[in-house]
Amino acid sequence: MVQYKWKGIFLAGMLLFGxxxxxQAQNVINGKKIYETRCLVCHQADGGGVPNMxxxxxxxxxxxxxxxxxxxxxxxxxxxxxxxxxxxYYSNDMTPNPDLTDAAIADVLSxxxxxxxxxxxxxxxAQVKNANKGNQKKNSK
Amino acid sequence: xxxxxxxxxxxxxCIGIFANAQDNAGLTLPAGFKANxxxxxxxxxxxxxxxxxxxxxxxxxxxxxxxxxIVRLEDANKDGxxxxxxxxxxxxxxxxxxxxxxxxxxSNEAIFKYELDNKDEVLNPLxxxxxxxxxxxxxxxxxxxxxxxxANHIYVNIGAYSNACQEQDRTPGSKGKIPCPILDSAGGIWxxxxxxxxxxxxxxxxxxxxxxxxxxxxxxTQTNKLYVSQHxxxxxxxxxxxxxxxxQNAELPAETFYEINEGDNAGxxxxxxxxxxxxxxxxxxxxxxxxxxxxSNFINPAVAFPAHMAPMxxxxxxxxxxxxxxxxxxxxxxxxxWNRAPLPQEGFFVAFVPFxxxxxxxxxxxxxxxxxxxxxxxxxxSTNKAKARPCGLAQxxxxxxxxxxxxxxxxxxxxxxx
Numbered sequence: 001m002v003q004y005k006w007k008g009i010f011l012a013g014m015l016l017f018g019x020x021x022x023x024q025a026q027n028v029i030n031g032k033k034i035y036e037t038r039c040l041v042c043h044q045a046d047g048g049g050v051p052n053m054x055x056x057x058x059x060x061x062x063x064x065x066x067x068x069x070x071x072x073x074x075x076x077x078x079x080x081x082x083x084x085x086x087x088x089y090y091s092n093d094m095t096p097n098p099d100l101t102d103a104a105i106a107d108v109l110s111x112x113x114x115x116x117x118x119x120x121x122x123x124x125x126a127q128v129k130n131a132n133k134g135n136q137k138k139n140s141k
Numbered sequence: 142x143x144x145x146x147x148x149x150x151x152x153x154x155c156i157g158i159f160a161n162a163q164d165n166a167g168l169t170l171p172a173g174f175k176a177n178x179x180x181x182x183x184x185x186x187x188x189x190x191x192x193x194x195x196x197x198x199x200x201x202x203x204x205x206x207x208x209x210x211i212v213r214l215e216d217a218n219k220d221g222x223x224x225x226x227x228x229x230x231x232x233x234x235x236x237x238x239x240x241x242x243x244x245x246x247x248s249n250e251a252i253f254k255y256e257l258d259n260k261d262e263v264l265n266p267l268x269x270x271x272x273x274x275x276x277x278x279x280x281x282x283x284x285x286x287x288x289x290x291x292a293n294h295i296y297v298n299i300g301a302y303s304n305a306c307q308e309q310d311r312t313p314g315s316k317g318k319i320p321c322p323i324l325d326s327a328g329g330i331w332x333x334x335x336x337x338x339x340x341x342x343x344x345x346x347x348x349x350x351x352x353x354x355x356x357x358x359x360x361x362t363q364t365n366k367l368y369v370s371q372h373x374x375x376x377x378x379x380x381x382x383x384x385x386x387x388x389q390n391a392e393l394p395a396e397t398f399y400e401i402n403e404g405d406n407a408g409x410x411x412x413x414x415x416x417x418x419x420x421x422x423x424x425x426x427x428x429x430x431x432x433x434x435x436x437s438n439f440i441n442p443a444v445a446f447p448a449h450m451a452p453m454x455x456x457x458x459x460x461x462x463x464x465x466x467x468x469x470x471x472x473x474x475x476x477x478x479w480n481r482a483p484l485p486q487e488g489f490f491v492a493f494v495p496f497x498x499x500x501x502x503x504x505x506x507x508x509x510x511x512x513x514x515x516x517x518x519x520x521x522x523s524t525n526k527a528k529a530r531p532c533g534l535a536q537x538x539x540x541x542x543x544x545x546x547x548x549x550x551x552x553x554x555x556x557x558x559x
Contacts (some may be wrong), residue, residue: 041379041482048525050479051548052185052202056525078311082280091280093304095311095379 024110024122031111034104038097039042039112042129047116058116068109068123069131075105166553169513169518173464179543179554180223183212186545186552187235188286188454189533190244196261197223199533200237200246202547210234211246213263214552221554226511229255229266235284235356237533240293240335247285249278252295252333258346272334275341277302277327281310282354286454288367290360293335296367300354301328303372305426306410313380317426321410324350328409330358330369330401349401351439353409357455357534360404363469364499367401368443370452370473374413374424375480381425391430391481392417395445398473398494398501408439416445443494443501449478454534462540463557470496472508474531474544477524485520489513489527491534491544491555509555512546529553 015039035043042054049056057063062085063071078096082089100108105124165176179197184205190198197214204210209228217225217300236247244255244263253269272295276285282300289295295382303310306321306328321328326342329350333340348367357370378390385393394413399405412421421439423429446452453474458467470493477489491509495502514528521527533545541556 004525036483041376043478044482044523044525046523046526049522080280080310086374089280091283093310095279095313096309130537141409 014045027107027110027122028114030104030106031109032115034100034108035111038100039108042092047112047118049090050092052088053090053092054094054125055088057112058118061086063112064118065121068127069134071109071123072086072105072128072131073135075100100131110117159396159541166551167514168509168555170509170555173507174555174557176315176553176555177221178551179216179221180214180226181549183214183226183414183550183552185547186212186550187284187532187547188237189535189543189545189552190237190239191512191535191537191543192239192257192261193538194261195538196240197535197537197543197552198244198246199373199545199550200234201550202235203233205232205550211263213261215261223552229263230269236269236287236297238287238289240289243335245272245287245289245295245335247261247287247297249283249285250274250276252285252287252297268426271339272336273297273340273345276331280326282372284354284356286356286358288360289335291365293364295333295335296348296358296360297331297333298352298355298358298369299327299329299331300356301352301409303410304353304376305380305424307380307426311376311380313382315380315426317410317424319427323410328352330367346401349407351406351408351411351446352399357452357473359455359457359471361400361457361469361471361499362459363457368455368457368471369399369401369408370455371397371409372451373397373448373559374410375387375449377425384425384431387483390448391484392448394422396440396448396450396475397439397442398444398446398452398455399440400443400501401440405440406438408435411435412439414442414445416447419445437529444503444505446473446475446492446505447487448476449480451476451478453532456534456536456542458536458542460536460540460542466495467493469499470494471501472534472542473505474534476530476532476547477513477521477527479524482522485522486524486527489521489530491531509544512544512553 037102047058079094106128166178168176185202186199192270199212201210212228214223215225232248234248238245251274252272256264275506279302281302286298307315309315330348332348333345354372355369373394377385395416415422421435423433456472475488478486493508512529529546532547544553
């Protein structure tokens with residue numbers, strides 16, 4: 001009986017693991033589609049960007065880093081500031097995407113954080129919602 | 142057996158080295174021309190200038206590891222490769238021009254003047270004279286390319302800090318501003334006195350307007366006219382997907398090469414040039430639908446090139462080394478596109494524009510190709526994968542031409558020997 005119990009827990013665990021994996025995979029698949037229609041033109045098919053003009057996403061410390069709220073904000077509002085990114089500067093303004101849903105933002109972030117040489121974590125809908133709350137607070141200050 | 146394989150590899154390796162020396166530095170050229178690497182890895186080299194003694198000065202986009210942004214390259218043993226490399230200055234930028242013994246260089250806001258001694262060494266590396274300052278630099282299209290006429294006037298491009306003068310830059314559906322306020326201080330060519338110190342906008346004049354971003358410009362000394370090459374606007378499909386699809390955007394608008402007279406208006410942001418309709422078309426930000434023609438007072442290009450290839454430098458060839466057809470024609474470097482994605486990128490070559498009786502014929506041809514270094518000349522899909530991107534152009538005293546690359550900083554020397 002004890003044996004069966006452990007087997008059951010093991011199987012349930014496997015099922016849960018598989019399920020999360022497929023959710024993650026679906027996240028990334030959806031994200032790839034969004035990337036191709038919105039982001040690829042500037043950031044390029046290989047995520048490498050365009051030297052001095054459009055920032056690379058592949059290998060970018062900001063993209064794979066932990067500041068999810070900043071990434072969410074940039075996708076929503078675009079980007080116009082002159083900042084150094086991994087030792088380089090990029091001159092083009094980034095297009096805002098105010099019409100992207102939180103789920104779509106989670107998907108596209110999941111894609112760019114796990115594609116090319118990037119091996120970071122995916123981003124969940126809850127994380128994007130949290131980031132929005134944080135960004136709103138910052139804005140209202 | 143192992144030994145045989147070993148020797149076979151050694152043999153192939155030697156062939157490889159030999160072929161490398163014979164392969165024109167990876168470039169494809171017309172018959173009779175050869176190319177070699179004059180320098181490598183000097184840092185992103187924008188425009189270049191060459192003295193009558195053959196010393197090459199390259200302006201770097203950013204200061205290199207030595208903290209220098211103008212590199213002086215000398216080929217002391219005359220083997221076609223720079224062997225004495227020094228540097229000066231610390232500001233990044235694009236423009237560099239030799240006017241007699243004066244060397245002019247630009248940052249993204251200002252133009253400075255240095256003097257050379259009779260060995261082409263810079264006499265005042267730490268104390269250049271500021272000729273112009275305070276030019277607009279708002280990140281986009283910040284390069285300040287320079288050229289001179291015969292009367293010692295500087296012509297400088299001040300690029301528009303915008304794609305299409307939308308109320309919100311690069312934003313879907315955002316309307317164009319009427320009139321476009323950017324044109325007061327950018328989006329054109331300004332003319333200044335080449336000798337007068339400390340000039341700014343009030344001292345110069347707007348020589349031509351309606352030019353989004355000119356990186357390449359040169360004075361045609363044969364006809365006494367300014368010629369400029371414009372980077373056309375981006376992303377028609379991104380912002381107006383109901384009017385343009387990806388394939389249409391890849392071919393619109395033309396990259397344009399203009400003969401400029403004082404007061405000319407090339408029409409940015411109100412129109413763009415459609416190379417297949419041969420027409421100036423009203424920009425969608427200003428009510429255009431891809432067909433509606435723009436005002437006729439905007440000038441027409443002398444040559445229309447395929448879209449997005451990014452012309453970086455113009456050089457009127459006045460040497461005697463190349464065959465007669467090249468004399469007084471224009472070479473133009475193309476940096477290579479990014480906005481043709483998701484379609485393959487184009488450019489990454491040097492084009493030649495033939496002139497007849499002082500006018501461009503309207504034709505053009507690829508002169509030197511292969512800078513991107515793709516296998517078997519395959520198309521570049523992501524711009525950052527190009528190994529070299531042609532940028533600056535200059536003519537050496539023997540009539541060879543030099544092409545700079547602003548990725549890692551190679552300088553190619555191209556010569557003709559029948």
